[in-house]
Amino acid sequence: MTNELVQRRDVLLVLIGLAACSPARMPRIGILMPLGQDDSEGQVRLSTLRGALQELGWVENRNVRIDVRWGPANVEKYREFATELVSLSPDILVAGGGLVVAPLQRTTKSIPIVFTATVDPLALGYVTSLSRPGGNTTGFINFEYSLCGKWLEKLKAIAPHVRRVAVLLDRTGPGGVGIAQFKEIQRVAPQHDVEITSIDVKDPVNLEQGLAREVDRDSGLIITASTFATVHRDLIITLAARHRLPAIYPVPFYVKSGGLISYGAVFLDQYRHAADYVDRILKGAKPGDLPVQGPTRFEMAVNLKTARELGLEVPKYVLASADQVIE
Numbered sequence: 001m002t003n004e005l006v007q008r009r010d011v012l013l014v015l016i017g018l019a020a021c022s023p024a025r026m027p028r029i030g031i032l033m034p035l036g037q038d039d040s041e042g043q044v045r046l047s048t049l050r051g052a053l054q055e056l057g058w059v060e061n062r063n064v065r066i067d068v069r070w071g072p073a074n075v076e077k078y079r080e081f082a083t084e085l086v087s088l089s090p091d092i093l094v095a096g097g098g099l100v101v102a103p104l105q106r107t108t109k110s111i112p113i114v115f116t117a118t119v120d121p122l123a124l125g126y127v128t129s130l131s132r133p134g135g136n137t138t139g140f141i142n143f144e145y146s147l148c149g150k151w152l153e154k155l156k157a158i159a160p161h162v163r164r165v166a167v168l169l170d171r172t173g174p175g176g177v178g179i180a181q182f183k184e185i186q187r188v189a190p191q192h193d194v195e196i197t198s199i200d201v202k203d204p205v206n207l208e209q210g211l212a213r214e215v216d217r218d219s220g221l222i223i224t225a226s227t228f229a230t231v232h233r234d235l236i237i238t239l240a241a242r243h244r245l246p247a248i249y250p251v252p253f254y255v256k257s258g259g260l261i262s263y264g265a266v267f268l269d270q271y272r273h274a275a276d277y278v279d280r281i282l283k284g285a286k287p288g289d290l291p292v293q294g295p296t297r298f299e300m301a302v303n304l305k306t307a308r309e310l311g312l313e314v315p316k317y318v319l320a321s322a323d324q325v326i327e
Contacts, residue, residue, distance in 0.1 A: 027092075027282050028065040029053075030085035032104060034097035034227045036072030041230060041253050045096060045116075048268045052275030058282075071100070073231045078103040086111065092281050094274060095139065099227045101126050102174060105137060112287040114277045115139030116270040119225060124175035127292055134288040138277065140270045141294040142225055143250070147264065148181045149188035151222050151248045154263050154300065156192050157318055158307070159246035162220035165194050166211065166245075168201040168236065170226040181224040201228045204235055211239050221247035223254070225264070233257065244310055252301035252324055260306045265295030299323040 031049070035042035046068065050060065058064040067088055071077030082103040085093060093111055095101045098118035105113065105126065115126065119142045127133035156162060167185055169178035182198050189196045199210035201223075211221075221240055223229050229236065229250075237258045240247040249255065249262040277290055301324035307314050319325060 026063060026065050027058075028067065028088065028090040029058075029092055029094060029278060030088060030090035031066065031068045031094045032078065032081055032085060032096060032100045033068065033070045034073065034078070034099045035070065035230065037070040039072065039231075041233075042070065042096070044253075045268065045271050049094065049096075049116075049271040049275055052272040053278065056275060056279040058275075058279065064282075073099070073227050075099075075103075079106075082107040092278055094278065096271075097227055098124070098142070098177070099174075101137070101139075108136070110136060112281045113137040113139075114274050114281070114287065116274045117142045117267070119143065119177045120145070120175060120180065121292055123177065123180070130292040132289065133292055136287055138287040138290045138292055140273050141292060142267075142270070143265050143295060145180055145184045147298075148184035148222075148224070150263055151250075152185055152188055152192055152194065154261060154318075155220050155222060155246060155248040156194070158248075158261055158302070158314055159220055159310075159312055161218055162246060163194060163218040164214070164216065165189070165196055165220045165222055166214040167196060167198045167222045167224060168207070168229060169198055169224045170202055170228050171198070171200045172202070173226060178224060178226060185222060201226060201232060201236075204232055207232065207235065208239060211243060211245075215243045215245065219243075219245055221245050223247060223249045225250040241306070241309070246310055246312065252299065255301040255303045255306075255324070255326060258306055259303060260310065260312075261300070261302050263300045264298065266297040266299050269295065269297060301326065 033042050060066050069081035071081050078100050086107045093104050093113045095104055095115040101115045121127050126137055167182050169182050171178055186196050200206055233254055247260050249259045250264040251267045252262045255262045300322045302322045303326045
């Protein structure tokens, strides 16, 4: 072997050795949550996502880096944190709710985005198709509008005396999602002999004043799905109790905190399924090829203590169909 070949061999062995010693770049996930860091529900959602990722083999600080930012229903913070996360050059971004998808999309057109808990991503313009979203974004739908009619049906089942229902909604939210929920409830109201009114859930002062105006002995409440309802949930539950209003909510965490009844998709499934999409994208799948998925499991929760305080007797068939009964 000539000296030149020996030198080339030695250089090659050195390069191979260096490559073996150099740590591979750890994949990076950026997560933008629409709630505050001190919000217990936000922590449950994040913990569910992290746990599902770990079950798929992605262990934080071992083979994946996770960066989380929190913005409690604050659009300016969403924009700021979206920019901050993108500047970290993540391999993928997770939107922890519908309100934070747009800020992420405005900040990057190339980094994959997986959204959770989002209503009507077509109307919001987040995707161009549910079956083949295209672009860099896909994810999971919170519910379909037909579910809104079920809220009124189940409220009447537990509180048949109700004749007027105030609907708490985000009137000015993107894509008219709050208004669309209200219209579906309005559509089915004549079937239940109920008059429908609306109250904007964004402003706590307006919320208190609006409920005070709407209250009478035959009134009830429907709380639609929105980030602002989640943020103000303690106030809403307190006001419902103060005014003795039967109320139905979109997810069970309201009921666990004292709300009367809830009906909706199994909410944390959104975060478990998002982990699966993150896993697939990190392994080479394109977000535009992964269909946007709707919920497949639904659950109802009933708080019997709250029912007793309101003087309501929960029908046996309602209890029989409840997935969670809180004493």
